[in-house]
Structures are given as C-alpha cells and as structure tokens.
Amino acid sequence: MSSHTASSSNVGNGSGDSGVPKRNSKRPKYSKFTQQELPACKPILTPRWVVSTFMLIAIVFIPIGIACLIGSRDVVEVVERYETKCIPVLNRTNKVQFIQSDADKTCTISMTIPKRMKQPIYVYYQLDNFYQNHRRYVKSRSDEQLKSVSKENDTSACKPEDIANGRGAIVPCGLIAWSLFNDTYSFSRQNQSLTVNKKGIAWKSDKQKRFGKNVFPKNFQGGGLVGGATLNESIPLNEQEDLMVWMRTAALPTFRKLYGKIEVDLEEKEVINVTLMNYYNTYSFNGKKKLVLSTTSWIGGRNDFLGIAYLTVGMISFALSMGFTIVYFVKPRRLGDPTFLSWNRGPGSN
C-alpha cells in the first residue's frame, strides 16, 4: 500500500494537509540526487550469472594459460651453476679464502645448447641468497651524484662508501655501486669466440636521465676495502651499462641480471665454452652463482608459472561452474523464492 502512496506523493489531497503552505523556502528541492533516487543498475547474482561468470573465466583463462605456456616453452634457457665448479678442488674447503686471495680465478665451463637458440640470446648472471633488497643496501646510493657532477659531494646516504680517505667523494658512491658484480665471461664455440654485446642492456631512461654523461668514476673502490668491480675512470657513467644494470636493485634475493647479448643463433647440441673470471665473492654468504643463456618470447624469459596459474584458475572456475550448474539442477532455488525469507523459514534463522 505504501508504494501507492509513495509513488503518487501529491495526487490525493487528503484530509490532513491544511492547504498549500505559503512559505516553503526551507523545503528541500527535489532532485534525484538528494532524494537518492538516481537511476541505478542493481545487479543480482543470479545462478545464471554465477555459472556464466565462472564459465567465462574458464573460457578466457584456459586459452591465455595455454598461450602463456607456449610462450614460455618457446624460450630456450641454459643455466650453468658454477660457484663451486670454479673453485679448484683443493680450495673448496675454504672458498672465501680462495676468492679473497690473489690466485688465478680463471675457470672454464661448457654449456650444451639443448635446442636451437635464435638471436638475440641474453646472457645473465644469477645470484642467489644475495639480498639486494636489504634496506641498508638499497638506500646506499646517491642518485643526485650519479646524475650531475655538481652534486658530486652529495654522498650523505652512501655511508660507509661515501668518501675515500682524504681524496674526496667516491663516484659512484654507496654500497650498491661498491659491490658491483665483477665476474666476466667470454664465450666461444668450436674455438671461435662469440661476441657478447654489452651495449643496450641497461634501461634507456637510466642512460639518458639518471646517469650523467659527464659524470666520471672517481676514487671508485678507493675507500679501503675493495668490494667488487672497478670502473674505467675515462668512461662516463651513462655508458657504464654494467653498473646501470647492477644499480637497478633486484626485488628478491634470487635475481638475474643482464650481462650482455649474443647476437648470433646457436644451434642445437652445440657446446659453448665459457671462460670466466670467478672474482665475485658470494661464498661469504653461501650465494650461488649461475650463468644463464636465454632467449625471450612475448612473455619474457622462461616462466611456466604464469601459464600454469592461468590454467589452474581456469580449471577451478570450470569445475565451479559445473558444480554450480549441477547444484542448480539438483537443488534449484527459484530466484526470489519467498520460502527462503527468514519469516518463512521459522524462528532462529536469518
């Protein structure tokens, strides 16, 4: 009944209304907004919606999952772990001592290409258990200094690698730069060396905006302890791509970093010999070192997880949609069935 009265607010001028009010300045003005009567869409979660939503998810996800898996499988990836291999057997009891010594650290490993790899083939080094995301580490840099010469002495964040004893500020300062990775790789196949293109591995924005073109390394690794690699002081920072890659700190303790690109195709079953200089100390913290050769596809590197996840979610959705369909058939609930109203279900239930 109230719906009638409500919808016809002023149709019947009933007994109670005492005529037309003369002063109605305070009377709220009608607008759909203030009366909360804006046209609205009120979606209802009907069985059809439920089933079709799950079905839709399944239909969309499974193909995407397959596509991702294919994309991932297209990628050829060769991983060679070498941190133990490259320590002479005699020194393996005390790796740290070996790595810190001046002994020759040249080491040769070979990698077999399982499948034809099309160029460009990306060369990565992968470190494990290396917390580049440690707060102390992450903060230890000076972006200002990297960018312009004038901010050279802006090293307050870089402690303890901020100032070389008596020789002024270290450029680039900070722990990140100081611990620059310094293993080097040279590749050869059938005694014919493979060129590794080390250009174009850094982000363009780094080269153009964040690392200054007239900022040159200064006093680098000159602050007492030597951390990692040294830098050629005649090359400006914006061309030191290894540094730029390294300075992009990784989010997770296991990370790969781009070393370079091999711009020739590698054939299946081909054996690549890598001569590497095993300088970098991951032994203090039991970090693994891996050399990775990888092609890419549209989803980047080898990553089955995404495809599997898509497939899983798709499958689950499919199962749910089937499940709901069955339930709706077996035990249907008519939409808007009043028997489910609390007052029809007896006391005690909502």
Added chain:
Amino acid sequence: MHESSRRTRGKVRWSKLYSFSCLRPHTSDPDSAQELIGQPGFSRVVFCNEPQLHKRKPYKYTSNSVSTKKYTAVTFLPKALFEQFRRVANFMLKEAVEDWYRFLQDLNVNNRTVKAHAENGLFVDKLWREISVGDVVKVKKDEYFSSDLLLLSSSYEDGVCYVETMNLDGETSLKIKRCLEVTLHLNEDEKFSEFKATTRCEDPNPSLYTFVGNLEFESKIYPLSPAQILLRDSKLRNTDYVYGAVIFSGHNTKVVRNSTMSPSKRSRLEKKMDKVIYLLFSMLLLISLVTSIGSSVVIKSDVSQWWYLSLEDSDPLFDPSNPSKSGFLQFIRALILYGYLIPISLYVSIEIVKMLQARFINKDKKMYDEATCKSVQARTSNLNEELGQVEIILSDKTGTLTCNQMEFRKCSIAGFSYGGNINEVDIAASKRMNTETEAYRSSIDQSDTTSQSLEMSGFSVVDIIAQQAILRGHENAVNSNARNSRLSDVRKESVIKVIKGFNFRDERVMALCHTGIPFEDGQTDKLKYEAESPEEVAFLIASQEFGFQFFQRTQSLMTLKELDPSSGKQVKREYKLLNLLEFSSSRKRMSVIVRDEDGKIYLLCKGADSIIFDRLAENGGAYLESTTSHLSNYAEDGFRTLAFAYRALELAEYEQWNSIFTQARTTVGPEREELLEHATEMIEKELILLGVVAVEDKLQKGVLECIDKLAQAGIKIWLLTGDKKETAINIGFSCSLLRQDMKQFHVCLSKETESKNHLKDMKEEILHQIESSYQVMCQDNNKDSPFALVVDGRALEIALKSDVRGQFLQLAVNCASVICCRVSPKQKALITRLVKKHTGKTTLAIGDGANDVGMIHEADIGVGISGMEGMQAVMASDFSLPQFRFLERLLIVHGHWCYKRISKMVLYSVYKNIAFGLTLFYYEILTNFSGDSLYDDWYMVVFNVFLTSMPVISLGVFEQDVSSDVCLQFPSLYRQGQRNIFFSWSRVVGWILNGIVAASVIFLANVYIFSAAAFRQEGHVADITQFGAIMYTCIIWTVNCQIALIITHFTWIQHLFIWGSILLWYIFALAYGALPPDYSQRGFKILTESIGAAPLYWVATFLVTTAALLPYFTHIAVQRLLSPMDDHIIREMKHCKKDVTENQMWLREQRNSQRSTQPSPPPAAAYEAKISQAFSHMDNRQDILGNNSPEIIRWLCNLSESELDMLIRLKSLILHRAKVIGHDELAKNFDLPTLRSIGLLLMEYLKGKVKDLSQVQGLTKLVAFPECCNLLKGNPGEDSSMEELKACIGIDERKRPTKRPGEEATKLKKQRF
C-alpha cells in the same frame, strides 16, 4: 494601591496586556534577603550606571563577548588532538570547520548593537561585546537582551514588560517582568544622567528561575526577585522599550552558564569498530614483533657475513653486536611501515560519509513537514548508523504522539456529565480510513485515470469532505452549534440548575483561573487567547462558547462578559484578582483568589483530580461519587482531565493568610519555595468540588501508521507519560500500542499499601506482581498473544530500586509494549538509562519538551520533536523531527541504509588495508626483515588518499540494498540491523581472512611470475621498482573490483569512482613517471618505458586480480544459493518484477514479514476490528459484519487493504445513496457477497479500461494491477460463476430500481457484456 491611582493618569500608552498585582513583590520586608547578600555565593556587586568602576579588580567581571567555540588558536591543536585520540581518530578538519561556523556565529552575536548610556543621559550604540557590567542599556521592542539585565523601567507606566523566553526554555508564551517601584520614574533617557545605584547579588549561576539580590538606591535597600531580571537571549515583546542595568555579562549570564554541551554519543557500530581496530592493532603488533624478532635473529646469525652490507660500520638498525637493540628499532620501524594495516583513513572517510548521509537525511523531501515548514535535521552525524539498530523507542506522549493542541471535550458538573460521545478511537479510525481512502484513490488514479464515470473517486472525495466536516465538528466541539440540540438543551437546563445551586460554575472558574491573555481576532467577535498551557486556552475558548467570555485582563482586574441566564443578555462583570497561586509540576494545581463585584472573596482552584480531591472540604464532595465515575470514563476515553473546585473566603481569613503569603513571596533565599508551599497549603483546602472537565489531546498525523510500521520492524515502543493510567492506556489503544488481543500486565500499588507508605511492603507487592506476571508470560509463551505492561509512576519508582530492577526489566523487555504513566522527567531519564544498561539494546528516546531532555540525553539516540513546546528538546537531541511520523522513514529507510553502508564500509576498509598492509609484511620476509618497503613512498601515500578512498565513500553514501519503498514495505528488513548481522564478529573475521587471502594471492603470484627470468621480450628483468609497481597495480585492481562486488547499487557515481580509481592509478603512474627523475626517483618512466610495454604485466594483473577475488565470489555464490538473506531475496523478487507480476505474493510476504516481527492478532480479528472501525462513525455498523460467517471473514482476510477498502467504500457509497434518496433501509440489502459481486464487476470493467489505456500509453505495469486483486480469487462460499453474480446483481437491481450503485453496476455490466 498607588498603582491604580497612577494608572488613571494614563500618561503612557496602555497596552491591553496586564500583569497581576499579586506578582509584584512587596518591598516592605527586605530583611530576609539581606542575610544572604555578601555571603559566599552572593558576593556580586554591581554599580549601576557606573561601568567605569568595573574596569578594575575586584569588580572587573567578564566581558559581554561570548564564545561558544570549543577551541582557540592556541588550544586547537592539543585539544583537538586529545579529542581525536580519544576516538582513535585523526580527523580534525570537520571539527575545525564546525568550530569556524560557531566562531562566525559568535562574531555575529557579539557584534550586535544596543543603546547604552554614555553620559548625561545620552544613549549611544554599543557593540554587545563592549557592554560591561554596570552599563545602563535601553532595549527596544523585539530586540534581544544583550546580557542579564536588572529591569529599571519600561515604556509602560507601571514598569512591566513582556519577554519571550523561547531561546531559554522554549516556551513561546510571554512572561511578565516588572521593575521596582523606586526605579519606575527612570523612564526617559535624560533621567539617567545622575542615576546611581548598587546591586549586591548572587554569583553567576545557571539557574534560570531564581535570583537573589538587592538594590541600594538613594541609600535605601530594596530586595530584587527574578521578576526584575531580564535574561540574555530572551526577547522584548509588546513593550516599546525598557531600561536595564547590566548585572551579568558574557559568560556569566545565566543562559550561557546554562548551556551544556550535550553528551557526545558514539554509535555502537563505531564502538565495535574501535574493537576491530584494536584487533587489527594487535595484528600489527604481532607482525611487527615477528619482523623484529626475525631481524634480530638474522642479524645475530649471518648478516655479518654479508660483506656487501658493510656492517662493520655501525648502523643501529643492523648492529650484529647488539641484535636486541636493533630488533627493538626494527620493531618501531615495522610499526610505522605496517601502519597501513590500521585503516586510519577509514575514520576520515567515515566522517565525510556521515556528513553526507546527514545531508541526505536533511534533504529528504519525504521528511519535510509542509505544515511547519520544517524538515528532519540530523543535528549530529555520529549516529546515522545507530538509527538502523534501534530496538526500543522510549516515547513521550504529549506533543510527541499527540499534537498538544487541547480541545475541550466533556465536563462533569455537579454530578452530571455533558459532552458528545465521540471518542478518540473513532476519530483515529476515521482518520485512518481517510489515509487508506487516499491510498486507494491513488491506486485508482494510477490505474484508471479516465474512469470518471466510475464514481468511486468522486465518492471518495465526497466522503472525505463529509468526514472532514465531522472532524471539524469534533474540533469545534466547544462550538455549541455543532452539538446536537439535545445536548444543548440539557446543558442550558443544567447551567440554570447549577447557577441556582452555586455562585460559581465550572465555566467561570475556567474563565478566571488562568494566566491567559486575550487578543482580538480580526474577523469575528470571538476572542483568541494566549496562555501558559494549551489546556488553559482550551478552557478559555470553551467558557467563551458557554457564554462566559473572558474579555479583558488588566493589572488586577479580570472582566468577563457573562450570559445572564435570567435575562439572556450579556452582562459585564469584573473580578478583582487578589492573588495567583502559580502552577508547578510538583503542585499540580493552580488557584486564583478573586473578589467579585459584591465584595465576596473566592478561591478558585483547578488541578489534577487526585490533588483536588484530597483537598475537598468534608461537605465539598457532594457529587464526588458520580464525578469520580465520570472522571474515570473520561480518562478511559483518553482525555486529559482536570478538576475544578472553589472555596469562599472570609475577608479576615483572607487578610490573615495574605500577610503570610506576602511574606513568603518576598522571602529571598532557598527557603522561599518551602514557605510558599506552606502558605498555599494553608489556603488551598476545604474546597468544594465543582466538577471535572476533559480535554482531548489529538493524536498527531500519521502516528498510528508510524507506530504500526515501527512495531513491524521489531522495535518495541515504551510510552512514558505523565498522564494518569487510564488516559495512558487509552492513548495506547488509540495509537495501537495496545490492542484488544494483548495480555495486559499491570504493575501498580494497591491503595492500602500506598496509603501505608511502607517501603518494604510496597516492594514486596511490586515484586509479587512482577513475578506473577512473569510466570504467566512464561507459561503462555506462544507467539500469538503479545503482552503489554502498564506501570504506574509510584510503582515504577519502587520497581526501579536496585533489588527489584532486574526482574522488572526482564518482564518489561519481554513485553511488546510498555506504558509507564505518571512518570517524572527524572524517572524518564532513569528508565532510559536502566533499559539501555540492562538490556544492552539500542534505545531511542523521543520527546518534545524540556521534561524529555534527560531522557534524550540518556538514550543512545535522542530525538526531539520541533513542535509546539519550543527548542529545549531539540537542542538536546541528536535528530530533530517536525512530526513523530517521520521517525518511520528516518529509522526504517535512512537508519537501515546508513547501518548497512557504514558496516559495509568499515569491513571493506579493514579488508583493503589488510590486503595492502600484509603485502608489505610478506615482502619484509624476503628482505630478511630489513625494513625495506616494496612500494615507492608516494604509492603508499596515494593508496588510501586517492586511489581507494572514493569508492569507499560512494559505498558509504550511495549504497542501497533495497529502495526506500521496499524498506517501508518490508520493515522487517530492519531486523538485520537490530541483530547486527552485518557487523558481527564472524563477518569481521571473514573479511580479515579475505584480506589475508587476497594479500597472499597477490604476493605469491607476483613473486613467482616475476622472479628471476626476464619479464620483457627485450630481456630485462624486473627490479624492486618495477616489481613494486606491478604488485601495486594488482592491489589497486583487486581492492577496487572487490568493492564492485560488494556494491549492489550502481549509479553513475559508483561507476565513475570505482573505474575512475583504477584509471587514476595509471594516470598517476604516468604523471609520476613523467616527472624528472629527481622527483619521481624509482618511479621514473615506470609505465611508459618498463612495465607498461610488457605484455606480462597486463596478463599478470588480470590473473592476479581474478585469482584474488575468486574466493570471495565463490563464497557469495554459495551463500546466495544455500542461505540467501532477506534482502537478497527481496532484491531478487524486485528484480523479477514480482511486486508487479505477482502482487499477491508480494503483498502476502509483506504481511508474513510483519507477523515475524509483530506478534499480531489473528488476521480475522484484525480485519473485523478494522471494518468495524471503518464503520464506527455510521449508525448501522452491524450491517456489514452482523451476520457474516467465518468463511467470509477468512476470505476477507485474503484481501489486500485497498481491496477491502473498496468494499468498504462501496458499502459507504450505498449507504450514502440510500440516505440521499431517503430510503435508508434499502442499504441493508447489500450484504457482503453482493458487495463482492459489484466489486468484481467493477474490477472487470476496470480491467477493460486499463487494457484500453495500456494499448495507448504502454502502461504495462497498470495492467497487472487488476490481475493481482484477490477479490477475484478465493471463494466466499456460494457464488462463483459470472452468471450467478450477474443474477445476483440483477435481482438486486430489480428489487431496488432507484438504487444508484445497482444502476452503476448494471450500467457497467451492460457496457462490458
């Protein structure tokens, strides 16, 4: 008597308004006042007209500037911080804005001007805030007083003035103030050049009605009384100007002292929300602890081996030599970092949302009262959602349920009762009929706008007019023209008889014993009156109608125009008013002492019957027995009753008493009241009963329906009234708080026990009653018979004593309605507090007068009616309504919405912040608890402020589970709020779990997707920045899509906010990335260069968002499938348009839902009652129901109200027509089956019409209307086929060819067939 001599001079223009000489204090006995002056508490000294003396201590008092704002520039921060921390909130803007408005208001007030005496009799404009104590000011007509003033003189010769104290106590009536005689002559500007006086008085205090002080003038001391004090914020009325000296200024004025901030209330939901926050806080502590311990362990064990961290260099956060200290520091850092777990922004959003909600409440057109031009005001926005959880309403009666417009109805004089026999219930019923007619008419209008030939609507109008005429007749019941002649004759007879018997009659007492002031009504020769109480106005009007026109009131003279019964002419009689013994709620009576023209002195007294009966002389109660029975009859009819009595006084006796009384009056000090009480007791005794009168207090418009709806919503209503039991019960019946089928329990003291006044006995009696009632209740605990409890004031007093309390409340809470009568304001507050405390349920107190303030303060929600009795209740309230009926919409629509909105909003915010905050924690594990954050600082800042706040606000402001119509149709949806199922702990935990799940899914998926391998075709791997931005994108998508799953009501605003928020993130990322790297740091070119170009980023976002929402979606799908809630079903029904297509079911469910909340009478009885109510104003009410079989009644019950209404209308129409043609008896032949047949034909006709219409206008909805009429379904018994029906009608027609309805039906039939 110098008063009268001066009056004759008539120098100043006389007003027709006059005060009583007895109000004037006699100045002869100032001694008692003197004792107090100068004592502690009475130390103030004011040098009138010498404000310069008040510039220095000790006489320097506060300035007249008043500040109501809470804060100053200095104290704002600390004070506001304290305020906010108390609420665990941090939102200061609202406070600041509100305070700013208060400041502006103060500024406005303080900058008003008033004429103040400068020097040499010159008065100049002065700002209010510059007024200081001692100033003499001149206040003109309709101006407010700037401070508390001592009245020196007025434009009237006798120094009186009239003030309106609306702002102080809400009373609209005028109060008379009067100056001391010694200052009377100071009535011109010049006379103040030399004026000097000293006032010694009490210290500033908040008591509005007392004042103790004296005036030293021309080296004589005169006592002062409240009659000389003009209070700030009251207004000068009917007086051209007054002169006054400032006694109290600024913050010392009584009104400012009196203003108390109403207690700040917080809603239950918000209190529970605090607990949720504490829960989250403990979660925060827990994960911070985990972080800190983890970090200590890591530091201690192997971080020193991580050479790249260079930890030899001391960093207190990572100090391997002192891991516990580092752990502690990490703990602090973690607390800050994970602070996102605590939805601080929620408090901000809630404040904003509530402000907007309150605006919507204020703007609701359906809660706007055309008559008073007021709308509902949410005076505080704190309690919006509390409105959705109310379980008990404690209501005042007078002015709240009733109009507080008194109408003289009946009287009993000398044992004879006079007055019509129309009672409240009838009027209520006919009123109800009217609204239903309207409803029916509108439905007719909707469905068939062209059916003018259908006389239904026309008839309805006629009917309404007729009813209005009847009602008007009731309203003017005092107008003897409207009475039937029999009554008038009887009255005349009796009047003559009474005159023979007594010298004073009821009417004369009515005409004399009051405080009213007559004023002329331009059009008629009748006078209108203003008086302290509406009853008095009613009496005055009544006595005028009876021929005793109260004509003029002067200082001490009241003039009546009387109808001389012997000559039948009007004669003027003057009565000298000697004393007026004022009314007070404790005295419950007032008296006047008058001297008539013959020099006889009489005391005329009116008051509550019990009080008057106690004071009767031994032979004064001659008609006591019959009067008492009349009295109880009146009370049963729901009238207010008052008894009148008189007493003749001997001159000597009077004079002796007068001296005592005068002495008491002039006493200054705390014992004054006592003395006065004693004095009045002395004279108000040995009375002779004249009679009793009954006054009706009309029910407010829509109260019945409102109470019905509230009861259907499962809200219990307690009526707390000062009326006597019978009246209260009857009002209970008339507003359907009580019904015939209810089992009533009465708790009251028996006469014997009460007279013995033995506390222990009384307690035992009450306890016994309560226990036996409770036993009955337990035994008879079937749902169909609800219980009602009626408690008397005295009994209540005992029942609320601590040891009986428990049982009493247990009984009371189980009753559907509780009526407490004869309760004092203090008891009202006490009941409210106890109910709130004992039951733990949300209480709402509603009232309109100053006596309800306590209860309004005490209740969880206080609602004030901004009606007749002024603003006192409104000022104390949280919501103000112009009319009681708006409570229905306020609670059932707005309350329900706000509750759902706020609870959804809180839960979602909890979810959102957990989903975000936990990812930070998870990442922390991967950084070896070093305290690094995954996201850029700016991402963290904008998360709550921009990217997720707007959808939450739109949820909180615009969400509607069902539309307002449906809310009102299914008041039982309100139960959801009462049970608090939307903010139960299980829900809270559920949402926390959902947040944890979402955070875990987002984090783990991202870690696995973006670990190690390249994420772009160009071979780049993701660094912290990119990883963070990707994860952040997933969170933004997830939380915003999650809110889209919660919202059930999408207007363009929600769409804009939700999808806009997601879009905004990309815009933000673009804009941020476009900034030079100095500013954007890690976010530089994040979207354009790195992640935006990677397909993996988009694919991953899609996956993660879906996966994170899947659990919730599955949950709601299962829930809808297995145990949908009422609002879901109703929404589905609405969605399927079942309200239109299956109207029958829709209406049935409405009725069913009502049964669940309101144990209602069996429907048959209800309908029978309804029908008989409907016909109660007609003589032959038996016609329609008289011989109906139970089947027919059952069939009737299947009908919807409007269908039933149609039958009733048809019958009325027939009765009407029959009357018109002068054959009343013919109407009897139309029994229910016949009516049904006619109705059926009408419906068929209507259907045809509607179909024609719908083809033209496409009004498909309307076609459904006739379809759903139960009238056409069901079988009342005999006739089922159309033919039979036709035959039935045909026979009828043949029998009564003159009958219009018959014709009508035939005409319709012919048209159709």
